Amino acid sequence: MVDRAFESLAKARPTVLRLADDELGLDWDDLPQTWPVNEVATAANLSEAVAVALSKGPVLLVPPWGRRERRLAGEVSRYEHELMLLKCTPPTPSALLAAVIPAMSLVSVTSEQFREQFGRSWQPILVQYSRGLLSGLNHRAVIATVFLRPRLEGETPPLRIFECTAADDDAAVLDDFGRLLARKSGQGAFGYVLRDVPAPGESLSFARHAPRLKARRDSLIVFGGAATLDEIFEVQPVGFNITTDRAFKCAADVPDAIRVISGREIKRDGTIAIPDEYTEWAKVPSAKQLQTGDIVVRAITMAGQKLILAEVAEVDLPAVAANGVAVLRPKADFDGSQRSLLVQYLRSGLARELLDAPSGAVGTLNRQTLQGLPLPRPDESLSAALSDLAEAERSFEAWRVEAAAVLEAAFPDNEDFEAARARLVEHGRNSRLRLEAASNITDQDHIVRTRFPYPVAYRWRIVEAELSAGPSKDAYDAILQAAEVLLCYTAHLALALARAANVNVGYRSTVQASLAKGKGLGFGDWSAILEEVRDGKAFRNLPKAHPLSDLRSLLTSNEVAAARKRLNDRRNDDSHLRKVDSTDLPQATESAAADLRALLASAKFLSDLSLIHITAVRWDSIRQEATISYRELMGDHPVVPTRTMTYREPDVEVDSLYLKDTRHQLHLLRPFIAGRICPECRNWSTFHADGVRQGVVTLKSLEHGHTVKDASGEEPLRQVGLL
Numbered sequence: 244m245v246d247r248a249f250e251s252l253a254k255a256r257p258t259v260l261r262l263a264d265d266e267l268g269l270d271w272d273d274l275p276q277t278w279p280v281n282e283v284a285t286a287a288n289l290s291e292a293v294a295v296a297l298s299k300g301p302v303l304l305v306p307p308w309g310r311r312e313r314r315l316a317g318e319v320s321r322y323e324h325e326l327m328l329l330k331c332t333p334p335t336p337s338a339l340l341a342a343v344i345p346a347m348s349l350v351s352v353t354s355e356q357f358r359e360q361f362g363r364s365w366q367p368i369l370v371q372y373s374r375g376l377l378s379g380l381n382h383r384a385v386i387a388t389v390f391l392r393p394r395l396e397g398e399t400p401p402l403r404i405f406e407c408t409a410a411d412d413d414a415a416v417l418d419d420f421g422r423l424l425a426r427k428s429g430q431g432a433f434g435y436v437l438r439d440v441p442a443p444g445e446s447l448s449f450a451r452h453a454p455r456l457k458a459r460r461d462s463l464i465v466f467g468g469a470a471t472l473d474e475i476f477e478v479q480p481v482g483f484n485i486t487t488d489r490a491f492k493c494a495a496d497v498p499d500a501i502r503v504i505s506g507r508e509i510k511r512d513g514t515i516a517i518p519d520e521y522t523e524w525a526k527v528p529s530a531k532q533l534q535t536g537d538i539v540v541r542a543i544t545m546a547g548q549k550l551i552l553a554e555v556a557e558v559d560l561p562a563v564a565a566n567g568v569a570v571l572r573p574k575a576d577f578d579g580s581q582r583s584l585l586v587q588y589l590r591s592g593l594a595r596e597l598l599d600a601p602s603g604a605v606g607t608l609n610r611q612t613l614q615g616l617p618l619p620r621p622d623e624s625l626s627a628a629l630s631d632l633a634e635a636e637r638s639f640e641a642w643r644v645e646a647a648a649v650l651e652a653a654f655p656d657n658e659d660f661e662a663a664r665a666r667l668v669e670h671g672r673n674s675r676l677r678l679e680a681a682s683n684i685t686d687q688d689h690i691v692r693t694r695f696p697y698p699v700a701y702r703w704r705i706v707e708a709e710l711s712a713g714p715s716k717d718a719y720d721a722i723l724q725a726a727e728v729l730l731c732y733t734a735h736l737a738l739a740l741a742r743a744a745n746v747n748v749g750y751r752s753t754v755q756a757s758l759a760k761g762k763g764l765g766f767g768d769w770s771a772i773l774e775e776v777r778d779g780k781a782f783r784n785l786p787k788a789h790p791l792s793d794l795r796s797l798l799t800s801n802e803v804a805a806a807r808k809r810l811n812d813r814r815n816d817d818s819h820l821r822k823v824d825s826t827d828l829p830q831a832t833e834s835a836a837a838d839l840r841a842l843l844a845s846a847k848f849l850s851d852l853s854l855i856h857i858t859a860v861r862w863d864s865i866r867q868e869a870t871i872s873y874r875e876l877m878g879d880h881p882v883v884p885t886r887t888m889t890y891r892e893p894d895v896e897v898d899s900l901y902l903k904d905t906r907h908q909l910h911l912l913r914p915f916i917a918g919r920i921c922p923e924c925r926n927w928s929t930f931h932a933d934g935v936r937q938g939v940v941t942l943k944s945l946e947h948g949h950t951v952k953d954a955s956g957e958e959p960l961r962q963v964g965l966l
Contacts, residue, residue, distance in 0.1 A: 244371055244405075244420050245303065245341065245388055246275055251424040252369070252390060253301040253339045260292050261305035278303075286323065290330035293340070297331075301339040304331070308345060319356045322348065328361055333393035340365070346372055346385040350448040350602045352611060362443025365391040368400050369424075372449055375409030385603070401427070402441070405434035406449040430454050450600035459593055463619040473614035475577060475585070476538070479570035482531040482563040491525045500524040501532060501561040506541040506568050511551055513586075515539070515559045527563045538571040538586065539564055546604030549595050554586065569608040581621050588619055646674055691843050696854040697876040698929045698945035699846075702728045704879040706839070714832035716823075722835045723817060726810045728945050729842055730769035733794055733849070735915040735931055736902060737776045740791045742963055743910055746781045748772060751964055758965060761934040763943065766814045770807060773798055790904045793848035803845040806838035853877055853903040854929075856918050858885060862893050869893055873901075876918075881927040900929070914959035917942065923949040932960055 249257050256278050263282040281296065283289045286307050296302045306324040314321045319329070324344045331340065348354045349370065369390035377386060392400065403423055407416045416433060423434040430436070435454055441447060450456055463469045472478075483491070483503050493500050495518070503523040508516040533539070533555050540552040555562070564570045573582075588594055598616050599605055605612045649670045691703045702725035709718035741748050750771050757764055776782050777795050785791050798804045813835060816822075823831045859872040869890045874883050888907070895901075895909060900918050902910040914932070921928040921944055933943035933950065940956030943949070960966045 244417065247417070247421060247424065248341070248369055248371070248388075248390060249301055249303075249339075255300050257301040257303040257339075257341065258296045258299070259303045259305070260289060260296060262286060262289065262307055286327065289327060293331045294334055297338045297340060298334040302341065304328075304340060304342045306342060306344065319360055320354065322354075322357075324348065325354065325357045325361075329357070332364055336393050336395060338393055339390065341388055341390045343386060343388050346387040346603065349387050349389065350446045350451075352446075352602055355444050355446075358447075359444030362394065364394055366394040366398075366400065366440075367402055367447065368392050369403045370405070370447055370449075371420075372404075372406040373408065376407070399440050402437040402447075403434060404437065404447065404449055404452060407433050446601045448600055448603055450596065450603075453600075456596055456600060460597055460617050463617055470618050470620040471614065472571070472616040472618055473610075474574075475581075475618055475620070476571040476573055478610040478613050479537075479564070479572050481566045482533070482570070483525055483527055484566045485523070486566075488525065491527060493524055493526055495522075495524045497524070497526070499526055501527055501563055502559075503565050504533070504539060504559075504562050504568060505565045506543055509539055509541050509551055509553050509568065513553050513590075515553050515555070523565075525563065531563055533560060533562045533564055533570065534572065535560065536573055536582075538589070540569040540571065540589075540608055542567050542569040542608040544606065544608060546599070546606070547595065549592060550589050550598075550608075552586070552589055554582075569613065571613075578621075584621060585618060642674070642677060646670065687840065687844060687847075690847070690850060693878045694850040695843075695846075695877065696732060696849055696852075697878065697881055698732050698854075699725070699729050699843075699849065700877070700879040701946045703843070706836070710832075710836060714829040716828065719823060719828060719832045719835060720817070722832065722839050723810060723814045724948075726807075726835075726839050726842060727766045727769070727814060729839075729846060730766065730773065730807070731764075731931065732916070732945060733797060733846065734769040734772040735912070736852070737772055737791065737794050738963075738965075739902070739912050739915040740789075740794070740910055741776070741782075744785065744789065744791065746779075746785070746791075748775060749779075750775050754965055758932055758935050758960070761936040761941070763933040763941075766811045770798075770811060788906060790852055790902065790910065793852065796848065797842075797845050800845060803841050806841040810835060810838050810842070850877075851905050854912075855901050855903050855909075857895060857897050857899055857901060860895050860897055867891065869895060871895060875903075876900075876929075914956060914963060915965075916945075919951075921947065921949050922951055923947075932956065932965060935960070935966060 245257075249255065256275070259278055259280040261280070261282060263284055281292060283292050289304075289306065293302055293304055304327075306327040309323040311321045311323070318326065320326055322345075324342070325348055328342060328344070333340075348357065349367075367389050371388040372385055373388075374383065374385050403426070405420055405423055407420075411433070419431045419433045422431055423436070426436045428436050428438055430453075435452075437452055441452065460469075485503070485505075492503075501524065502518055503525050504515060505523070508522070510516055535555060535557050537555040538552055539555060540550055544550065573579075594616065598612070601615065602612075649666060652666070688703075688707065692700055692707070694700075695703065702721070706718070706721045706725050709715060709721045712718070738748060738751070738754075750768075753771070754764060754768065757768070773794070776791065777798050782791055782795055798807060813823075813831070854876045855873040856876055857871060857873050861870045862868075863870070869892070871888050871890050872885050873888065874881075874885055876883065890907075890909065892909070896911065896913065898918075900912040900916050902912055904910065917930050918927065919930065920926070924947055926946070928944040928946045928949070930942035930944055930951065932940055934941045935957055938954070938957050940953045940960065942951045942953050942956065944951075957966065
């Protein structure tokens, strides 16, 4: 590989420079016979020999690898090879120097100052990391052959990084290395090209800059954001040093003795072992003791091993962590809903990879090695979902404990078996009802009927009722109408949300023309709006937590888009007198119902976007918040209880419809969707504009298709750009 690198980079053979009494014990038998080898008597003469040889051609330098006992004044390193390299200066702008050195000089934090100073003169253009390729070295030792050019003002050549081991297939390694030398960008099986070259001093770790790992690290932002560990946690200093704090050890029964938690007592299942005969006890000040919510991690770790950690619970206290345990304490502004996600992430293989990436395999966890670890930072909607999961976990556990307690009391000591029997029956009934309710939540039909917005849920209830009697023309029509109402409702949400976000919907001009002619909109119009929201660049750039991001997902799947088209075609055929033959009706009904269910499954996000009707608003000027009374129109019936919420904005309209998102933000839907009593059926209904003639707006009910005239509706439609 070194031979091929020199051939590619310099089109010349290198001069090998090394000490005559090479203490590395390397086997040089594999050196090409054509390479001249210059053995220098002392290390002091080696830098001079490098300067002379570089003025004539490329050089392969094998500096001494010794380590000094102490660093002399003014020196940036204690390692002989680093000090030697710092003495090497480029004699010409075209010089090419390669050095065989321990990999730690290119990746470790301790060598950062060396890299920064050395990088003022030299620019790395190729780094080869290898393990087990040179006889005479420990098979675990990682060496680096780094190729360097003089650093020139305004020039930053790309950097190629390659990594292999003795276990890899020789032919595959050499083949991939040859392709890497010819690459301008991209990556191969063992290496890659960096166009954005790290600054001098930064680690050149293979993993740190690998495109695969970088992509995985960057993907953490899909959770809403990314942070480093020291932004969320404080890494606590060692609470109890088993060696230096021996004087504070005591027996377990001594007053004020607290438990010392060592690394072995942090179990792989995420719990802290109960004390045993090997547990140590000590007297430690409260400031050094662990707190509920701390995360304790085994600090001594093997390369590639996932982190072993546990959360400190109240039952584990009082306790102190020994050296060999890293303690992560959440900062004051820590959102507890993130805890479970962060704990699972810290246990993941990705966290381990990112931990090792900057400086190679980390053997000891401390503030220095942990502080820069990237962490996911959930956005508001994901935090709300995590809170829901945590609340569900607490509820399920409480129900489990309750059931276990009832079973344990089945045969009471007082022999009151009649009361015990009644208690078992009552709690059994409660448990059955809970189980049935929980089972229904996973049933899509039940979700749509109970947790979708009223117009969609109402239409689905009609579909269910018609289908229960078997395939029929009424069932077929109900399916097509339900599909159109689903798309109509979501399209109007998109129009309202886009206007509030100041994002233009190009199809709005078509909507304007249709409404102005008094012509109603249909299935194809709603689909066109939603497809523009799905594909438009402006919509792709919105924050992940914005409700429009959910709407974009409705028709993303190819299967769902195909189902939407089939339903659209059926709706068009039905409107143009191409009715389904009675013989084909059962199959057509079944197929249409399957397509509708696919659409509804893709619209499951609607269960998180509440349709609400504001009934009252009371603004408190001192507290700067409003108390809002509202009806949550979720489910297949408009008769629902009134609820209250507090809100920080004063401009909330009474008697208007709003969308309440997962962050509890309100989005005005008027005049895109309005709610009122239908004059035809006398039921509370939701309406959308279906045409304008002579200044009078025709409103159409999403639930029943009934229409109503609104003489005052033209101006609001004009204000929002629908006219």
